[in-house]
Amino acid sequence: MKQSFIRIGLLGLSILGISLLHYLTPLHLHYLHDIFQRFYYLPIILAALWFGFRGGLTCSLLVSIVYAPHILFQWGGQLTVEMEKYLEIVMYNIVGSVTGLLAQRERERSLELQRTAEGLEESCNKLQAQSERIIAIEEQLRRSEKLSTLGEMAAVLAHEIRNPLGSIRGTAEILRDDYRPGDPKHEFIEIQIKETERLNHVVEDFLRMARQQPVELRDCSLREELETIMTLVSRDAHERGVALSLEAGTDPAMIRGDGEKLRQAFLNIILNALQATPTSGSVEIVLDRDETGFGIHFRDNGSGIAADNLQRIFEPFYTTKTDGTGLGLAVTRKIIEAHDGKMDIESKPGQGTTVSIHLPLPTGGTES
Ligand SMILES: Nc1ncnc2c1ncn2[C@@H]1O[C@H](COP(=O)(O)OP(=O)(O)O)[C@@H](O)[C@H]1O
Ligand SMILES: [Mg+2]
Missing domain, CATH: 3.30.565.10 (Histidine kinase-like ATPase, C-terminal domain)
Incomplete structure (x- = not known):
């Protein structure tokens, strides 16, 4: 938005500048007038490039309006003599509109290309995310498959092991009371109790795995x-x-x-x-x-x-x-x-x- 204003300002200033040169330069220096007359193409082409067909045409019309009185009043306005200068006005408008049209088409094409590229990139990203998810899910499935068969086995085994384990521990604790600490048999029984405890832990871990408790x-x-x-x-x-x-x-x-x-x-x-x-x-x-x-x-x-x-x-x-x-x-x-x-x-x-x-x-x- 701000950029457009600056550009319009620049175009206006340059048209004004060129026109001033025209109107203030004495007529006998007509080689200078010939040069200034061509300066108008600069803002016209720029306007066409910046603002497309409408910009180019508006600018060339504006230039025509500013330039026409110069021909009419300063050069006398005779059609036969000033043919070349009238032709120049026609050229302004042709250049403004044709350049504008071309620039506009080019811009539309590049916008379309950009959109296509963005679309492509988006679908590429989507595809990549999807394939990553599939890989992750696949891996999770593979793991849970392994866990579930192992888990089922573990659950059955754990139930079978737990009860006898309880009896072993219970009887070991009774036996322990029959031997004083320091007695080698007391120590053996201690080991027995400790080992059943460890086994119990393992079984508990198994069970925890097997039971797929929801969180x-x-x-x-x-x-x-x-x-x-x-x-x-x-x-x-x-x-x-x-x-x-x-x-x-x-x-x-x-x-x-x-x-x-x-x-x-x-x-x-x-x-x-x-x-x-x-x-x-x-x-x-x-x-x-x-x-x-x-x-x-x-x-x-x-x-x-x-x-x-x-x-x-x-x-x-x-x-x-x-x-x-x-x-x-x-x-x-x-x-x-x-x-x-x-x-x-x-x-x-x-x-x-x-x-x-x-x-x-x-x-x-x-x-x-
Ligand atoms: N912080 C760690 N430093 C070194 N090794 C580790 C560490 N954490 C886990 N591990 C390794 O991973 C293995 C599996 O751990 P885990 O599943 O907890 O089973 P466990 O502790 O019963 O061995 C361990 O045996 C050990 O080799
Ligand atoms: Mg561990």
């Missing part, structure tokens, strides 16, 4: 859940000699989520981090926020994970620990995905691991 979405504060976890694991961290810290700011970080499941997920990640970190190492947890949601980063400077294993750690039952179940991260990922979240892991062997979770803001909530 129950409520308002929940990520900061509070993290703080709860901190009190839960701080003793464990202290015993290991690992510095555990949480940087959560003042934002309560409200989302719609299942607090209990999220705690389970965070706990799995933190326990992994603690287990991987040697004495005097550190585990840092940071909660932050961007436009789309909350990020929670669990950074440890422990053993790290070799690139080959990095792809496998989310597989159910993949573990590198003698007493691991390999279910922690599989369960964790399921929980995060049930919250429409994303989970990333970065690791450098020997330097440490960062697990990052991204959880979206509640829809229709505080996005704006």
Whole structure:
């Protein structure tokens, strides 16, 4: 808009300037008049280029109107003598309208081309997003297939194992009372009880996986859940000699989520981090926020994970620990995905691991 005004102003000024030259130059210098007469083409062509057919024609008509009195009154206006000057007026108008038409057509074509290009780019982006989604869904399907068959088996097995396990533990506890502490048999029985406990944990993990419990979405504060976890694991961290810290700011970080499941997920990640970190190492947890949601980063400077294993750690039952179940991260990922979240892991062997979770803001909530 502003640019158009400037252009119109420029055209007006140049026409005025050229006309002044015409009217003020003495008639006997007619070679100068011949030159000035051609100067008019400049604003006419510019107007045509800038404003198309109508602009070109308007400008050439205007020039004709300003120039005509000059011919009529100053040159005497005899048709035979001033033929050339009248012809020039006709030329002004032809040049103005033809150049305008051409410029306009060119501009329309380039606009159309631009629109086509934009359309193409848009559909290309759409296609790309779609194919990315398909790949993600495919992968999720593949995983859930594996999880569901494994899960069903696990559920049956877990039920079968749990009851006898309870009896073993119960009888072991009765037997333990028959032997004093220090007696080797007392120790054996202790081991027996501990091992049944461990087995029970494994079974519980299996069950948790198998039962595809739906998440129950409520308002929940990520900061509070993290703080709860901190009190839960701080003793464990202290015993290991690992510095555990949480940087959560003042934002309560409200989302719609299942607090209990999220705690389970965070706990799995933190326990992994603690287990991987040697004495005097550190585990840092940071909660932050961007436009789309909350990020929670669990950074440890422990053993790290070799690139080959990095792809496998989310597989159910993949573990590198003698007493691991390999279910922690599989369960964790399921929980995060049930919250429409994303989970990333970065690791450098020997330097440490960062697990990052991204959880979206509640829809229709505080996005704006
Ligand atoms: N923070 C970490 N640092 C190093 N290795 C890790 C970390 N988190 C997970 N891992 C690797 O991923 C494997 C799978 O973890 P997980 O699914 O929790 O099962 P588990 O802890 O029972 O082994 C672990 O055995 C370990 O090798
Ligand atoms: Mg684990």
